[in-house]
Amino acid sequence: MLSTLPLTFVTIAEKGSITLAADELSLAKSAVSQNLKRLEEQLSVKLANRTTRKLTLTPAGERYYARCKEVLALSQRASTEMEAFGATPSGPITITAPHAMMAPVVAPALAQVVQKYPLLRPTVIADDQRLDLVAGGIDLSISVGALADSSLKARKVGALRDILCASPDLLRDTPTDGLSGLQMLPYISHIREPRLVEHKLQNRTTRKPLNVFFQPTFHCNTVESLVAFAREGLGVALLPDLAIRKEIESGDLVEVFPDHVLEEKPVYAVHAYENLTPKSVMEVIGAVQERLLKNRQPS
Structure with a gap:
């Protein structure tokens, strides 16, 4: 996991505000501001330009943010993989799917899984484009249509018409x-x-x-x-x-x-895990497959 200072910086960058970052981290605004100042002193580089109205990242800040996000994604992936060794599914899981899949499939599937594992904390990204799972720290993608050849793992879970x-x-x-x-x-x-x-x-x-x-x-x-x-x-x-x-x-x-x-379009569950697929990911895949089967209409 990232140390306190870089994690604070990632939150500031994503919220675009020290005040909002403080609310997200449950810290005092002064503590968040001081953490950012300490980080800049440690790195000997200015990461953000701050005014009374807004906060914007410098070019160095943009680069540092991107690297911190990569480390954060890898750290989270390492923690999630421990489920394959028997750990109870808990903590963050990030899923992306097309807009059309959200209400009829993804939402009820996630509700089913979270009811079973209440310590899970899902983040859902509705996007009709196929996102970069590794760079985005995404655990699972529900994709419709033919897939490009890649090193990602894919499992057909249903079909849409x-x-x-x-x-x-x-x-x-x-x-x-x-x-x-x-x-x-x-x-x-x-x-x-x-x-x-x-x-x-x-x-x-x-x-x-x-x-x-x-x-x-x-x-x-x-x-x-x-x-x-x-x-x-x-x-x-x-x-x-x-x-x-x-x-x-x-x-x-x-x-x-x-x-x-x-003609029907295949629906795939896609992830970047290899032989250590987390239980939370497998549970969501199973719930999505079950929901698609339930929604299936005769041709």
């Missing part, structure tokens, strides 16, 4: 002429989608392929935004089935191609 959907008002009020007309509807894309979007569907019964193309007219960076805009009738959107189950059941959203389905 996306749905092309829209508000019923949009489909009713927009004149369409078969497939070509539907492809002319406005399309709300995730910022990761290309400028010309192609979706490969199959007929539910005959499995005959159907390729459809859309030109995005709106762009969003979260699934929540896509759902909101689609519900308001701004366009067609590609959304995970488990993220829009309530909207489909209520009729706020409907499938644009109800007789066709998209």
